[in-house]
Amino acid sequence: MRAVTYQPQIPVGRVTPGLREAALIEFIGSDPAHGQAIVQAMLEAGFVIREVAQPSGQADALILAHGLTGTTLDAHCGALEAISAQAKRFEERGGTLILLQDTGGRFQPTDHRAWRGGLTGLARTAAREFPKATVRAIDMDIADLGLQGATDRLVEELLSGGTAPCVGLSAQGRLVPADGLAALPGNRPGLIGSQDVILVTGGARGVTADCIIELARRTQARFALLGRSAITPWPDDLAPVTDEKALRGALAARAKAKGEKVSPAALNKEARALLSGAEIRSTLGAIEQAGGKALYVPTDVADPAALVDALSRIEAGLGPVTGLVHGAGVLADKLIREKTRDQVEKVFAPKISGLEAILALINPNQLKTIAFFSSVAARYGNAGQADYAMANEILNRMAHWLKAANPDAAITSLGWGPWDGGMVDESLKAKFAEMGVSLIPRMAGANLFADAVLAGDACPVELVIGSEIAHG
Missing domain, CATH: 3.40.50.11460 (Rossmann fold)
Incomplete structure (x- = not known):
């Protein structure tokens, strides 16, 4: 680190x-x-x-x-x-x-x-x-x-x-x-506790969820998770499956048994919605099991009107927001010569437009902690990810502005390298292995995240984790 x-x-x-x-x-x-x-x-x-x-x-x-x-x-x-x-x-x-x-x-x-x-x-x-x-x-x-x-x-x-x-x-x-x-100082006792409400974007699935579960274990805080996916209920007549390919097969067999014709595209969409819903439910359960409280609100964080409604539900259900973890993000990889404005807007929407919408509704100076999920792509560049690098570099600069305005708060932008999970599928994992780039183990990354947040105002504003990607 x-x-x-x-x-x-x-x-x-x-x-x-x-x-x-x-x-x-x-x-x-x-x-x-x-x-x-x-x-x-x-x-x-x-x-x-x-x-x-x-x-x-x-x-x-x-x-x-x-x-x-x-x-x-x-x-x-x-x-x-x-x-x-x-x-x-x-x-x-x-x-x-x-x-x-x-x-x-x-x-x-x-x-x-x-x-x-x-x-x-x-x-x-x-x-x-x-x-x-x-x-x-x-x-x-x-x-x-x-x-x-x-x-x-x-x-x-x-x-x-x-x-x-x-x-x-x-x-x-x-x-x-x-x-x-960098070596993080020890966790500051009492910085975040059971009375705190942490707003988390993109935190109901993937590696961000791992981080939040670990933070819940250490703090027993309350977590309001925002994501674009609905919690699709699992069908009673379908056995639990975690592999997407196997689930598509099960859905196809079920449709055939019912005499229904379903297109491959529809099968893919249904399978992903079911797995997404199952993962969200799993995250909520894990937070509760760790000692925290959790509320999931399906919301497009870049939609100001939807965000107003979501924050109203959060305050009514959990209380006023006292911390922010901004982990939302999408990829649309293309080389610079192939990039379009629409692609840039797609990548900027959750990370940048979403952050703008949040800061328009929540006074950041009232937050105890702010943590951004940035990327080593911002610090070192990555072919095909110009828009992603720009969006994450804006988060890095925003962390400095917010820290200057609220020096006693725990404010950091974490420039993650590739995790062993999340957006890194098997093909990407093989590519990183060829490059000699080590992946961040999920538990190690989650522990490091919690260490950074709970270090309080002593945590560096910009951290780079897994920076070997820059020299692979």
């Missing part, structure tokens, strides 16, 4: 590769003032650069400023779409890609700019998908340095920062992310 920190570093004194010799650099941004200032400063420094609305696909380098302004979705989709337009050039001939963002110049935002903080995850994924290219992400604090000051620091960094993949530029200096071995 490692903690992510941000360390001062002196520039190496070398220009970013590919920029000085570039026949053409294209700059794309959403704010005319930013574009004019940055392009002019780079022209004066001797770079050949022009501002464009879309990449031509022919430039030697791209500088993307989507992360300096704009909404969460527009900033991240705009940058991804621009890279996609240049993807063939990056794949075949390499080049240089610079992504700019303003999250305080230290990757530790203390305000709303945290919502724009996912572009470092995009940069790290682009570096994986375009190994011939030089890819850098630069966080510049325009609010503190001023536009001209930030622009001057940016040009200085491009002339002297070399290949550093992620750099923060603020009035406090130049910072780079670094990993260091």
Whole structure:
């Protein structure tokens, strides 16, 4: 396990590769003032650069400023779409890609700019998908340095920062992310107890459920679980089955015995709904057996109206929410050149839109603990997971904002590597084995989660678990 920190570093004194010799650099941004200032400063420094609305696909380098302004979705989709337009050039001939963002110049935002903080995850994924290219992400604090000051620091960094993949530029200096071995302190007695109500998204199934069951065992707290799946009742005339293939066979045999014709698609849907319902019931029972209390509310966490109703039910049934575990998430893996805005929105919906909806209804400063389920994809990139890396990197930045506002709370973002279970099916397990990547055992991961949450305010804000995936 490692903690992510941000360390001062002196520039190496070398220009970013590919920029000085570039026949053409294209700059794309959403704010005319930013574009004019940055392009002019780079022209004066001797770079050949022009501002464009879309990449031509022919430039030697791209500088993307989507992360300096704009909404969460527009900033991240705009940058991804621009890279996609240049993807063939990056794949075949390499080049240089610079992504700019303003999250305080230290990757530790203390305000709303945290919502724009996912572009470092995009940069790290682009570096994986375009190994011939030089890819850098630069966080510049325009609010503190001023536009001209930030622009001057940016040009200085491009002339002297070399290949550093992620750099923060603020009035406090130049910072780079670094990993260091972390040991969690002992559990803080009484931090969470039977009177507490922990809101859990995506926690009724999979590895998040394992974590919540262990936390229930240690605290006897009350848990309100939100998930999109309904609790489908198991048919009285069907023997209990846990294997999906076997269940499809049993359902097909039952339909045949009744003289019914059922399509394979319908069988798949019914089997998954039954197994999902059974797993949810199992989780609720395990929480109760561990000494906690559990309430499951079928809810799309990204739907604000549905969330209002869910929170009303939770408060009536369990009491006011005092903690949050945000574990919801989906995958839609595609390479950057194949990504669409719809796919990004699908991945952002549970993690980012869901978190926005929750924070609009619950004052985070009243919560004792907040734990995000992030991913090593955000910290190191992963080919095919640009949107997933961005969404999880936003969670990492949000953890810093929330911690700054509530320093006495236990707030952490856990960057999980692959678990032995959950989204990792047998084919993925075999792939990881070929790569030499160890999977996180389910009980070990659950214990580590509970250790992190119960360490209280001493827990690092960013943790990376299973970071060997970055070097596999």
